[in-house]
Amino acid sequence: MSCLQGAAIMRGSRPPTNDTRPLSGENMSMPAIPSPASKPRLRPRLDQLKRADRIYGHVFDAILEQRLPPGTKLSEEALGEIFGVSRTVIRKTLLRLAHEGVISVRHHHGAMVATPSAEDARQILEARRVAELAIVRQATRMITREQITELQDLVAEERASFERGDRGTGIRLSGEFHMLLALVANNAPLAHFVRGLISQTSLIISQYEVPGSNICSYDEHAQLIKVIRGGGEEQAVRAMDAHLAHIGERLNLGAEKASTDLREVFAHIVNGPGRQRARSAAAAGAGEKKRT
Amino acid sequence: MSCLQGAAIMRGSRPPTNDTRPLSGENMSMPAIPSPASKPRLRPRLDQLKRADRIYGHVFDAILEQRLPPGTKLSEEALGEIFGVSRTVIRKTLLRLAHEGVISVRHHHGAMVATPSAEDARQILEARRVAELAIVRQATRMITREQITELQDLVAEERASFERGDRGTGIRLSGEFHMLLALVANNAPLAHFVRGLISQTSLIISQYEVPGSNICSYDEHAQLIKVIRGGGEEQAVRAMDAHLAHIGERLNLGAEKASTDLREVFAHIVNGPGRQRARSAAAAGAGEKKRT
DNA sequence: TCCTATCAAATTGTATCCAGTTTGGCCGTT
DNA sequence: AACGGCCAAACTGGATACAATTTGATAGGA
Known part of the structure; x- marks a missing residue:
């Protein structure tokens, strides 16, 4: 991980919800x-x-x-x-x-x-790809020398944390790298979106990561900074794409975990022999997502 | 609009927050x-x-x-x-x-x-572009004949609503078109994201739309369906891009509305003659977004 | 012995009550 | 007369009390 x-x-x-600026006429409730x-x-x-x-x-x-x-x-x-x-x-x-x-x-x-399903995981990673490729492209255009330094400092901290065995901080900083990049891109909605996806990715990893893959990615982050600094948008996008792909490759999404959606498992049964209560389950499931 | x-x-x-399925082992709190x-x-x-x-x-x-x-x-x-x-x-x-x-x-x-600022509006529309271009690309790949029919029916309703003067329903349905497309793309996080962006776009329009432009877009929606049905991803993406661009073109984001952030307006003043309370404003603004 | 139905404990959902903050008005002072 | 400070009304934030629902357990019956 x-x-x-x-x-x-x-x-x-x-x-989040109740911060805000005290004397402003304009106001956007988008997370500040x-x-x-x-x-x-x-x-x-x-x-x-x-x-x-x-x-x-x-x-x-x-x-x-x-x-x-x-x-x-x-x-x-x-x-x-x-x-x-x-x-x-x-x-x-x-x-x-x-x-x-x-x-x-x-x-x-x-x-x-939350216990995201394998399908959830797939969608979340895909959404991350969509958002972060756009972010890295924009960030490559706008980034300042100062911001590059900030990113480098962050990665240095990240590496230091992992090397001294402080895995918790390392994990946190590694997420912050992606967030900071999102901030550089200067798009609050996208940054907010990515923030949620990153946290959900954490849940996914804890559920689906294959045991052996304990590779840390601060070197990929460092590489990303180099490419971004270079200014080549397409190159930066490719680097980010590869980075995100590596995350997906460390997961085992093929076989769904044991506990999946019960109603899907028993979908072929017309009407279970169960108590009348089975009905309430169906009713409550009215407005819910149903993949496939 | x-x-x-x-x-x-x-x-x-x-x-939203408290629905969900009653008997499922898997569970993703992503909006259902x-x-x-x-x-x-x-x-x-x-x-x-x-x-x-x-x-x-x-x-x-x-x-x-x-x-x-x-x-x-x-x-x-x-x-x-x-x-x-x-x-x-x-x-x-x-x-x-x-x-x-x-x-x-x-x-x-x-x-x-909410009263989104012009900069907020710019970011929201850009985020929509990122998300919806990805959505339309994916939708073009996956869409079934049934879903095409659903979209067509929706646009027909939309057109009918506008033509009989029911602008409220028309506006609603026109948003539903974009949402339905997001559902076709089969990515819940992206769909949820776009949902929020669409609603915020409504606020933006009511604030920034230039008076004259009362063009309704069901024809562009119909055109989009045609292109999507054709199966050409790049073509569909271009069509959606154009459609979203038209939305932006109907807005006047150049000149910020009268009421903007007071602290920005008076930023050049070193320290207002105001009461000590000015300090609390600065403190409260600590963790807040500060564009430019 | 197994199944069903009723009941009680636990936990969430909702309403009400109290406290803290803001804001506009009133009054005193200069 | 104007400015500044004090005070009260209004409203939000948080805590507590009550109602509703679920769920596991227990007793009764086939």
């Missing part, structure tokens, strides 16, 4: 992502964030660093007790995480860490 | 968007949605159809009274709308319909 998770940059720079021009301020001290944001950050990090593996139940009461707040704040946090796709929430069933 | 707003398909098919293969069920009756979803839908539609113009204050108490629920439910709804970028929420100031 390597190079595709990210946490801090995304969390810190985005006091600082442009690279103004000292991105990657990791604002957690202390000075609002409680809800702090909790969000902690849970987010825990998920990305896989201390909370996919499928883990996230009880509102338990979380509230842990962080010393009422369920109100926890619910707000969970709603945000759900919206970003890292947890799934079911009516009257609570929240759990 | 035409062809870029959308409401129903997105709302209806997406009992039905695939085109299974009768998309574009407009499930509002009656059978949960209250929170119903309210969300009503507000969402009102914003997209510009019955709630940008800048409108959305008081929790007022909304709660209108829909006959407590503020709790309203807050949940507002959080969701904020996540999707159609409203902006400020700490202790409440929610208001």
Whole structure:
């Protein structure tokens, strides 16, 4: 596992729903992502964030660093007790995480860490490809010398973290690399989109990565910087494409994990012998995605 | 204005944060968007949605159809009274709308319909271009004859709505066209992303469209279908690119609207003669986007 | 012994209540 | 008369209390 998770940059720079500027007439509720021009301020001290944001950050990090593996139940009461707040704040946090796709929430069933299917994984990686190729192309056009230095510093940190065995920080920084690149491209919606995809990629990796492949990708990041600095758009796009492809190659998406969608598994059965309750399942599934 | 707003398909098919499937082992909290293969069920009756979803839908539609113009204050108490629920439910709804970028929420100031800046608009349209070009390419590869028929029916409805003067429905259907295309491409994250961008485009149009340009785009949609049916990916991409470009051309993004970011307007002033409170503004603006 | 139905514990969803913040108005001072 | 500060009303943020739903367990019957 390597190079595709990210946490801090995304969390810190985005006091999400209720930050904002106090005296502005214009206003875009798009998550406030600082442009690279103004000292991105990657990791604002957690202390000075609002409680809800702090909790969000902690849970987010825990998920990305896989201390909370996919499928883990996230009880509102338990979380509230842990962080010393009422369920109100926890619910707000969970709603945000759900919206970003890292947890799934079911009516009257609570929240759990998302367990993307192989098909989900395929779609997410493809979406990342679409977004990040556009980002790297734009970034190659716009990047300043200062920003190149920032990226290089980031990769240096990333490498240092991995080399001194601090895998957690390494994973985080490797995600931040992709985020910082997105900020360079100066497109807030795209950056926000990629941020979510990166975090979901983390879940995918923890589920589908083949055991042996513990290759870290800071060297690919360094290579990417070189190409971007060179200014060749198409070359940069190809480099990013290859980088993302390598991520996909380390996954085993061929065989779906054991636990898949039950209704799909038993789709051929006309009407199960089960209790009448089976009906409610079908009804609840009305507006839901159904691939194939 | 035409062809870029959308409401129903997105709302209806997406009992957002707390829908989900009841008996599935796999689970992806990505918004559940039905695939085109299974009768998309574009407009499930509002009656059978949960209250929170119903309210969300009503507000969402009102914003997209510009019955709630940008800048409108959305008081929790007022909304709660209108829909006959407590503020709790309203807050949940507002959080969701904020996540999707159609409203902006400020700490202790409440929610208001978003007023994207010209720069926001530029970024949103560019993001749409990135996403929709990829979508149309993929859709051209995968589309079935059935899906082509669905798209044609949709455009027919769209045209009929406009021709009988039902502009509201027309606007909705014209957005649904883009959404349906995204569903054909069979990539849930991309479809979700585009959904948000489409709704934000609606806000942009209501702010920046030049008065004269009341051209409706069902003919361009029909043309797009033809090209897609033809199967030429590059041709389809070019057609979509042109279509999106036309949207941008109808906007006046050159001169920022009157009300822009105050801090930017008075940036050249060293330190306003104002009360000490000016400081808090600067502090609150710490983690916020700062273009240029 | 196995199956079914009823019931209770647990947990989420919703409403209400209290606290903190903002904002506009009023009053005193200069 | 104008400016600055104080105060109260309005509204949002958070916590607690109550209602609804799920789910596992237990008792009854075939």
